[in-house]
Amino acid sequence: EAQVTQNPRYLITVTGKKLTVTCSQNMNHEYMSWYRQDPGLGLRQIYYSMNVEVTDKGDVPEGYKVSRKEKRNFPLILESPSPNQTSLYFCASSPWEGPYYGYTFGSGTRLTVV
Amino acid sequence: KQEVTQIPAALSVPEGENLVLNCSFTDSAIYNLQWFRQDPGKGLTSLLLIQSSQREQTSGRLNASLDKSSGRSTLYIAASQPGDSATYLCAVARWRRTNAGKSTFGDGTTLTVKP
Numbered sequence: 001e002a003q004v005t006q007n008p009r010y011l012i013t014v015t016g017k018k019l020t021v022t023c024s025q026n027m028n029h030e031y032m033s034w035y036r037q038d039p040g041l042g043l044r045q046i047y048y049s050m051n052v053e054v055t056d057k058g059d060v061p062e063g064y065k066v067s068r069k070e071k072r073n074f075p076l077i078l079e080s081p082s083p084n085q086t087s088l089y090f091c092a093s094s095p096w097e098g099p100y101y102g103y104t105f106g107s108g109t110r111l112t113v114v
Numbered sequence: 115k116q117e118v119t120q121i122p123a124a125l126s127v128p129e130g131e132n133l134v135l136n137c138s139f140t141d142s143a144i145y146n147l148q149w150f151r152q153d154p155g156k157g158l159t160s161l162l163l164i165q166s167s168q169r170e171q172t173s174g175r176l177n178a179s180l181d182k183s184s185g186r187s188t189l190y191i192a193a194s195q196p197g198d199s200a201t202y203l204c205a206v207a208r209w210r211r212t213n214a215g216k217s218t219f220g221d222g223t224t225l226t227v228k229p
Contacts, residue, residue: 031215033215033217035219040221041221042203042219042220042221042222043203043205043219044219045216045217045218048215048216048217049215050215056215058216059216059218090157090158092158102146102148102160102163102207103148103158103160103205103217104160105150105157105158105159105160106157107156107157108155108156108157110155
């Protein structure tokens, strides 16, 4: 089944403890992206990647890191999480080179930083 | 900076009614516009994608239109059903050459269809 898989689905952590949220897609998509969703603020783009080893900042990149060493994986790294990073996170992918395709989203990761 | 607005924020209708959801954007230099459905606590499911060169797309009871010049898109839902209750979001992908990879989402319209 074609899908975007995020892990974990739920995570509670403490301030300052480094964590990684994984994202993997099995559709050979070039493009991958991370978003956070907060009440009243909607979905905001954190980082995106146009292809392997190519990443760029979205609208809210502060406090986050990403890497794209393989086409299928695009992990989101929080080096020193803070409570304001408590949010619902989504990963998405797209065959960007194809003009008639849009995004496929993962099921989300609900992160709580205490 | 691209801004995407969805009006209304919430909508409640009786079952069977036809309805229109609105999405407006400030920068017409877009690559495509996509409509999603999101159920509470769940991920986003793609409904329709309209390329910048297209005027509309249809899938079953859904029809999405795009007017780039006025910065508007509408999602028409025919004969609404309780199962259509969800939040509907539109997303604008910016023009490939100048802002390739960036996308902006609206805040969504929460639809409730009453039996």
